[in-house]
Amino acid sequence: WPAIAPFVAAINRLKAQKNAVILAHNYMTPDIFRLVGDFRGDSLQLAREASKVDADIIVQAGVHFMAETSKILAPEKTVLIPDTRAGCSLASSITGADVRLIKEKYPDYPVVTYVNTTADVKAECDITCTSSNAAQVVEAIAKEWNTDTVIMVPDQYLAKNVAAQTDIRIMTWPGACEVHEMFSADDVNQLREAHPGVVILAHPECPPDVLEAADYAGSTAALANYVSEKSPNKVVLLTECSMSDNVAAENPGVNFIRPCNLCPHMKRITLENIYDCLVNGEYEVTIPEDVRIRAKKALDAMMALPK
Ligand code: 13P
Ligand code: SF4
Numbered sequence: 186w187p188a189i190a191p192f193v194a195a196i197n198r199l200k201a202q203k204n205a206v207i208l209a210h211n212y213m214t215p216d217i218f219r220l221v222g223d224f225r226g227d228s229l230q231l232a233r234e235a236s237k238v239d240a241d242i243i244v245q246a247g248v249h250f251m252a253e254t255s256k257i258l259a260p261e262k263t264v265l266i267p268d269t270r271a272g273c274s275l276a277s278s279i280t281g282a283d284v285r286l287i288k289e290k291y292p293d294y295p296v297v298t299y300v301n302t303t304a305d306v307k308a309e310c311d312i313t314c315t316s317s318n319a320a321q322v323v324e325a326i327a328k329e330w331n332t333d334t335v336i337m338v339p340d341q342y343l344a345k346n347v348a349a350q351t352d353i354r355i356m357t358w359p360g361a362c363e364v365h366e367m368f369s370a371d372d373v374n375q376l377r378e379a380h381p382g383v384v385i386l387a388h389p390e391c392p393p394d395v396l397e398a399a400d401y402a403g404s405t406a407a408l409a410n411y412v413s414e415k416s417p418n419k420v421v422l423l424t425e426c427s428m429s430d431n432v433a434a435e436n437p438g439v440n441f442i443r444p445c446n447l448c449p450h451m452k453r454i455t456l457e458n459i460y461d462c463l464v465n466g467e468y469e470v471t472i473p474e475d476v477r478i479r480a481k482k483a484l485d486a487m488m489a490l491p492k
Contacts, residue, residue: 192456193220199463205242207459208234208255211405212425212451213246215434221459222246225431227406228254228300229315232484235259244462245470248450250276252470253304257480264470267458271450273301275390278360279339281305287336287358294356295326296336298483299343301362304472306338307480313487316389317404319343320350325490327353342366346389346396364446365390368423372444373398376421380442384417388424395423412436425451 193216200206200223208231209222218225224234228251235243235255242263245252250273252266284296284306298310299319307313311330314322314337323335335353337344339360348355368391376383386408387399396402401411408422409432419440422428426445433441462468472480 189216189220189456192460196221196456196460196463199460203242203463204240205244205463206238206240207244207246208238208251210247210251210451211409211431212427212448213431213454214427214452215430216456217246217454217459218427218431219434221456227315227317227404229317229404230406231255232258232300232315233488235262235264236488238262242463242466244459246454246459247271248273248276248448249470250301250303253472253480254300254484256470256472257304257307257477257484260474260477263466265462265466266468266470267455267462268453269468271453273450274363275299275301275339275360276303276306279306279358281309283358284309284338287338291336291356293330294332294334294336295330296338297322297326298338299340300484302339304476304480307483308476309479310338310483311486313483315404315487316343317407318487318490319347319389321490322487323347323353323355324351326486340390342392343389345393346391346402349393349396362390364425364448365423366392367446368392368395370394370398372423376442376444380419380421383419383421383442384415385421385423386411391423399423408432409435412439427451 206223209218209225232254236258245266248271256264295311336356338358341357344355344357385399387402421442425448429441
């Protein structure tokens, strides 16, 4: 506490002086998430907040694609990210040129992109999705295009997990989240043996056999809600490590068993660099206007779907 208290006080003072807000993803460490984050949540919740928040500056306490999403939706605001190296293995697995080639080859199929992609990729796609609405998006776009086949990039596991929930045929791309692909069905079985009665929750970026073996799957916000609503005795969150810390702080009666993997990109964001970011106004996220407008179309198509 003594080490972080001055940073927290200074960050909160700077936010008020500069009319800035901090959008904090569920994978931020608790000092950021609980003490300086103004809005907290999963990718979809943060995107919705960016589109309506009343502030001059948005500081994205998350990874680069999330900051780009905020800029796409709130171009009049200054969007800052405390460390430009906060990337994502999914976002770096595909380019806009890749999507153009896919579209040339399969002009009759709509392309859904997970939000974990660059603005360049979103600009080439028909609609975005997040882990909380992927099945809904796939079904809506298939209906709109009157097709039984949809292309979903870049997360092969999310695509396979959505395919298990719908009759729509889904073609995909060989991208994966470097954090969630590390979990295996064996991990789930071993956890059940070691902790009888444990409830196992998994993020849909995990491989399909992990989801089959788990009790429930959902976005980071859905996993947090599940724990708050059901208050299981013992729980495992098969996702990034800070999730358990943040959800545990809200649910003191629940016993969290913690095999988890760290996202090295999310962990680039610290209280110290959030402070520097507010002092120096760095690093500003910018997107060429023609790309932003096309990427916004794909995001708007998602955001227009019923909640
Ligand atoms: P959520 O949208 O579920 O928060 O997921 C974002 C992410 O990067 C998970 O790895
Ligand atoms: Fe990307 Fe995975 Fe990190 Fe999420 S956890 S930001 S999907 S690498």
